[in-house]
Amino acid sequence: MTTELRVLHEAEWDRWYDNLELAFGGVPEAPEERGLWRELTEPGRSVGVWDGAEAVGTTGAFSFRLCVPGGELVPAAGVTMVSVRPTHRRRGVLRSMMRRQLDDLRAGGEPLAVLTASEPDIYGRFGYAVATYRMSVRIDTTRTRIAVPPATDDPSASQEVRLRLSEPGAARAVCEEVYARRVTTRPGMLARQPGWDAVPLLDPPAKRAGGSPLQCVLAEADGAVVGYARYAVRPAWEAGGPGGTVVLRDLEALTPAARAELWRYLFALDLTAWVEAENLPVDDPLLHLVTDVRRCHAAVADHLHVRLVDVGAALAARRYRAPVDVVLEVTDAFCPWNAGRWRLTGDAKGAVCAPTRDAPDLALSVRELAAAYLGGTSLAGLAAAGRVRELREGALEEASVAFGSAVAPWLPHGF
Numbered sequence: 001m002t003t004e005l006r007v008l009h010e011a012e013w014d015r016w017y018d019n020l021e022l023a024f025g026g027v028p029e030a031p032e033e034r035g036l037w038r039e040l041t042e043p044g045r046s047v048g049v050w051d052g053a054e055a056v057g058t059t060g061a062f063s064f065r066l067c068v069p070g071g072e073l074v075p076a077a078g079v080t081m082v083s084v085r086p087t088h089r090r091r092g093v094l095r096s097m098m099r100r101q102l103d104d105l106r107a108g109g110e111p112l113a114v115l116t117a118s119e120p121d122i123y124g125r126f127g128y129a130v131a132t133y134r135m136s137v138r139i140d141t142t143r144t145r146i147a148v149p150p151a152t153d154d155p156s157a158s159q160e161v162r163l164r165l166s167e168p169g170a171a172r173a174v175c176e177e178v179y180a181r182r183v184t185t186r187p188g189m190l191a192r193q194p195g196w197d198a199v200p201l202l203d204p205p206a207k208r209a210g211g212s213p214l215q216c217v218l219a220e221a222d223g224a225v226v227g228y229a230r231y232a233v234r235p236a237w238e239a240g241g242p243g244g245t246v247v248l249r250d251l252e253a254l255t256p257a258a259r260a261e262l263w264r265y266l267f268a269l270d271l272t273a274w275v276e277a278e279n280l281p282v283d284d285p286l287l288h289l290v291t292d293v294r295r296c297h298a299a300v301a302d303h304l305h306v307r308l309v310d311v312g313a314a315l316a317a318r319r320y321r322a323p324v325d326v327v328l329e330v331t332d333a334f335c336p337w338n339a340g341r342w343r344l345t346g347d348a349k350g351a352v353c354a355p356t357r358d359a360p361d362l363a364l365s366v367r368e369l370a371a372a373y374l375g376g377t378s379l380a381g382l383a384a385a386g387r388v389r390e391l392r393e394g395a396l397e398e399a400s401v402a403f404g405s406a407v408a409p410w411l412p413h414g415f
């Protein structure tokens, strides 16, 4: 097999993207979906593997800024559109693309790469690890309700929250303002890059599965929008009565009162008996708002996989929950420039991370660092699985606390 790996030319995009569709089973995307991904593709950051005129391998990268513990927004390559033609699989095409991509990211100075995996088993060999989880819920709203003890509401709860329906497109700007204020509050969230505000509104009729077009409800207090929920309703008429489902796409709120009001609204929609959401933080406040958490049928799955492209720059870019001063002995088979000893010194104000010859305190691979990077997986937990070794007594506890995050990291949308 003679193949050529090269940067994507815009004119080749259709053939390149056809390979992606084929690798995912060959079901064509709706034109509006395909059109949006075409607009968002960054050709200069995408590569194709070609066998003659045929694209047989694809991958791209989006220029994201990712919230890390401490609230900084750090450049991160959003690795995407990975595919290999069924006739060319298991011959190293993916490996060659991962090699090229990580070398390019390093050369470009991006400290992090992130992706969501079609199958979690694929990317560990390239140094990625699961750094955030998502919670899905299917809530029986006939058996549980939103009940907030008054003491848990903040002072703004005394202000009345009003709800107003809006066409999602018309509400785009105000929703984006709310989203922008939320981004730095939770590691794993992505600042919106130009054009990305269209992603949460993508609503091809072919993908509605019997549901309504996307709807949007705004929460307002003192005349300002302080929250929103975007959802569809999928009616169901059963012998025992109406049993429709509210399919929640996203919900953001600036105050606990607005959040509770939005959930109350979703739970109370007439002719529905269920609220479903696919992607909530694993510590979503919803868990503390309902009277019967078991009726939420919550399930957890991996979501954002992280790769530290440059260990020193990545570890220095985040903040630490408690003072930390540790020497890390890092292995990294796929990106050997990261291998070796690093001294990390940091606290809640900042951090430095530089190569050292000092004796190591913890030994781990770049994957464990990636898993712990956003604060959602503890180094102590990884040590219990034999994936981190403590070489100085006390270092594991010190580093585990320091790497933690007050809130669970969470990726708000796929890419």
Ligand SMILES: CC(=O)SCCNC(=O)CCNC(=O)[C@H](O)C(C)(C)COP(=O)(O)OP(=O)(O)OC[C@H]1O[C@@H](n2cnc3c(N)ncnc32)[C@H](O)[C@@H]1OP(=O)(O)O
Pocket (backbone or CB within 6 Å): 023, 024, 079, 080, 081, 082, 083, 084, 085, 088, 089, 090, 091, 092, 093, 094, 095, 096, 115, 116, 117, 118, 119, 121, 122, 125
């Ligand atoms: C970020 C994203 O876009 S995720 C989307 C990923 N794409 C898909 O799932 C679409 C369908 N699948 C495909 O297109 C291809 O099978 C790919 C991209 C997953 C793999 O491409 P290939 O060219 O076959 O992979 P390649 O031959 O380079 O294999 C590299 C290694 O990964 C392993 N591998 C490849 N695919 C898988 C898989 N699905 N599960 C587990 N391991 C895998 C190979 O066994 C090999 O392992 P080794 O290094 O230990 O020998």
